[in-house]
Amino acid sequence: MTTAFETTARLLITCPDRPGIVAAVSAFMFAHGANITELDQHSTDPSGGRFFMRLEFQTPDLDMSRDALRQAFAREVADRFGMDWHISYAADRQRMAILVSRHDHALMELLWRWQRGELPVDIPVVISNHDDLRAEVERFGVRFEHVPIDAATHADAEARMLDLLGEREGALPDLIVLARYMRILSASFVERMPNRIINIHHSFLPAFVGADPYRQASERGVKLIGATAHYVTSDLDQGPIIEQDTARVSHRHEIDDLRHLGRDLERQVLARAVRWHVEDRVIVDGNKTIVFA
């Protein structure tokens, strides 16, 4: 469907399921000149289940301001159905920060797609615990900050990172991507940005948790390797899965071949997950995701 990107808005809704939700929402939108161009919904169970909806609508014929729309929707629809909801406007580009360590493949894939216009975000900063990738990043015109971190300095380093991320000014990014960032974020850091930090796990979860997953895969003689993109929670690598994929391998693949293939998988899986997040296609439901892709 061909629509002007700049005039597109999205409404995401989660609420208890009951009859009449679609009718109420769509009548509201129609009444106020919001032209629905995409609608996805999902219900876990029509009686007693939860209901999820994503609407894309066009804004040129809206009969009120953004603020007024928000207030009217709350008053006329959302409160009545007990909805968690939010509206976002494609023209308001999300701010996406990236944390990275030494492996550059996931980072490069994101910067590259961003540069080509495939990822409609602003990138305020890339932060790394190593200085290795500075030139790579700055070449894209993106700010790079080196924040060394070790066990002793962990708390200070995270405080420094939060500063760089704009917390003091109340301007934490909309999204942080861990593009092979090999340090564990503290619970206090993670809880500041629930369902707004995406990690790429170098394995098909649940599987091969821990160090050197490709060595584990090789030793187990698997015929497939995988990668998983998920939201970060304080429960390490157990957060809601956004996207996964696998690639076929055989006895001919040495551990280094698995690593290469794994990197290619990680690039693709992370790129898809980030795009879906940025386009407001992901709703988190407990420890699972609804992805309206």
Place this chain on the structure above:
Amino acid sequence: MTTAFETTARLLITCPDRPGIVAAVSAFMFAHGANITELDQHSTDPSGGRFFMRLEFQTPDLDMSRDALRQAFAREVADRFGMDWHISYAADRQRMAILVSRHDHALMELLWRWQRGELPVDIPVVISNHDDLRAEVERFGVRFEHVPIDAATHADAEARMLDLLGEREGALPDLIVLARYMRILSASFVERMPNRIINIHHSFLPAFVGADPYRQASERGVKLIGATAHYVTSDLDQGPIIEQDTARVSHRHEIDDLRHLGRDLERQVLARAVRWHVEDRVIVDGNKTIVFA
């Protein structure tokens, strides 16, 4: 979403796109106690495009009979928006006939899934231009009819088939599946059942049209083979595509290996296409399909 199969109904809609369709449909359903449990929609272009919608709804709380619902929907909604539409009830099992020649793999896959309850249809008859598969079919308790056919007898044979299919009683099946039926149906036959005859094409379309596609594929040295399920139109093998898939091959695959792999692909692709059709998930739009899978 867990819902009682027997109380599920589906509404399929095609119409010119314009604001207010979702609101009108969902308000109507809500007003009459039809509890929407799934809603998919698609628009080719919000201004001047075409709009497609599939609704699943639950019938226990409907406030009127099926007939009354149909009339009310036409009067209150469909006429206003110029809709092509129909409502089907899962409890009314579709009647699916199968035409086959000598290859049994596609036929067996369908019969097998049907026997296991994965294909909620009735199978009034299997017709073949050979008698070879009679025992195979009758073993499932399904009626088998042998209608020999050659160039000279083509018209008579088709007339006989239409008889067996119940045309005289006005009871043509809802769906005919060509499960590797190697004769070309006449335009007059095909036009009796527009978008209700599914064929499995033994190739990834557009490609290798004509005889012995696996030999063609082998000679071209392809690295993938494919299969395509499509609706039959009078334009041979050019009808709307419902589903496709490919499998990886190499120089090690001889022509017979390609045939074996191709058969496996054909079974899977046809089974998916038939299930989607039977669940009213496919809308035909010109020469393309919208598949709400």
Place this chain on the structure above:
Amino acid sequence: MTTAFETTARLLITCPDRPGIVAAVSAFMFAHGANITELDQHSTDPSGGRFFMRLEFQTPDLDMSRDALRQAFAREVADRFGMDWHISYAADRQRMAILVSRHDHALMELLWRWQRGELPVDIPVVISNHDDLRAEVERFGVRFEHVPIDAATHADAEARMLDLLGEREGALPDLIVLARYMRILSASFVERMPNRIINIHHSFLPAFVGADPYRQASERGVKLIGATAHYVTSDLDQGPIIEQDTARVSHRHEIDDLRHLGRDLERQVLARAVRWHVEDRVIVDGNKTIVFA
């Protein structure tokens, strides 16, 4: 490569790697009129590693009997390189027994392919701990035996199964396939047939070990499900993996949909693994497999 199936033989070799193996083996074969038509080899490490080879050769021009060939190969080649090896002849069809419980999909896939000539084996017996599938099996002209089993009778039941499998006559089958057999075989049973019992695991290993894996997968919100075929060892579900595959799923898949998809995956993965075993394409190396597919 087009060769007469009936005159094909295969030689499988495992030994410590060192220079000269290929030369010695191929010179021996050439000298005795064994025309090599396929050769695959793999080395884990040329210095100190292990070497694996699979040869297919044609027998019409052999200059000696099978027995003489075996003795000559041992004497002239195998002993010198410390080889584990065996020669099999395609004309000697392997004897493949099947154990099954109530789910018939994996069983049916095997019987079906066998009936179509895609699995060149004899099937002496299908044994089940339930009587449900008797008619299904006997319809293929295959012997079916019902051996009830519970905790109290486990040892007796296994003894009865071994009887039916021909142990007393020294005629245990070449291969046993657990086609969704839900009982755990005792270590003593398993050790009678090392690397000759194939199981289909209803999950992508390592993952979701235990009961009801599709419920586990659903609760974890995975975006892929999988299936694994592996040899059975006394370490449950940890035996050498032969083949794996995955299918993409989403929030729209209820647990029953996952089960259906999972069954389709299991059929395909098991069928591939069994065919590779029967064609002597699998060499077990510790807990891994070399699959010359």
Place this chain on the structure above:
Amino acid sequence: MTTAFETTARLLITCPDRPGIVAAVSAFMFAHGANITELDQHSTDPSGGRFFMRLEFQTPDLDMSRDALRQAFAREVADRFGMDWHISYAADRQRMAILVSRHDHALMELLWRWQRGELPVDIPVVISNHDDLRAEVERFGVRFEHVPIDAATHADAEARMLDLLGEREGALPDLIVLARYMRILSASFVERMPNRIINIHHSFLPAFVGADPYRQASERGVKLIGATAHYVTSDLDQGPIIEQDTARVSHRHEIDDLRHLGRDLERQVLARAVRWHVEDRVIVDGNKTIVFA
């Protein structure tokens, strides 16, 4: 198999099939201290067919110089069996030039992998008929040349390109990659480098030949799109296929989405094909390839 890259050599052979080839080759290699670490072979038909072989061997214990080895192999083995053959040494990096127009995705994927050490080649020059990508390329430290070309100047432009490619010095590159180069090379250009020019075709061949394949795919309503890497012959887009892949699409994909997905496919398919070529894994047989991957 872990082997020192720098000491690896490869022998590729094509010849009429007949008994004794493997024995003769492997005996020769063994006799001269060439330790075989990988061996793949393929025969189209043992009687009257063609035979293909790829050997990887280690050079440290060779008992003669490269030149002497070449002469000895010709004399002792190759001439006897009528072999087309060549030996390459991994330490002699191939020289790979790239031609490109305006789309940078395929080019970037190659440069990126090259920079990461995943493509062991030298890149003497990137030539484009536009100047747009100069900065992108020079950033990698690679020489960029702009050679404008139109119908009137075609012959002159190709002559200029051949100059830049080093023809005058007798130093044409080992490989030219057309990374979305939108001009047709003349037959005279192509014939200078048979099976040494790789193109990425923006479609699954045979299919959608011609302009704007994604529009064609969209209009045909396909459920899969594809990409094909092939050698360039004077018969446009009909050269031997090296690698292909497909991605699943639906009615929700607009033409631009197909283009994005297609680009991702093209990057992956081209990268695999180039790597296989560079590692001497591809043998061309008429209009087909043997890929020992």
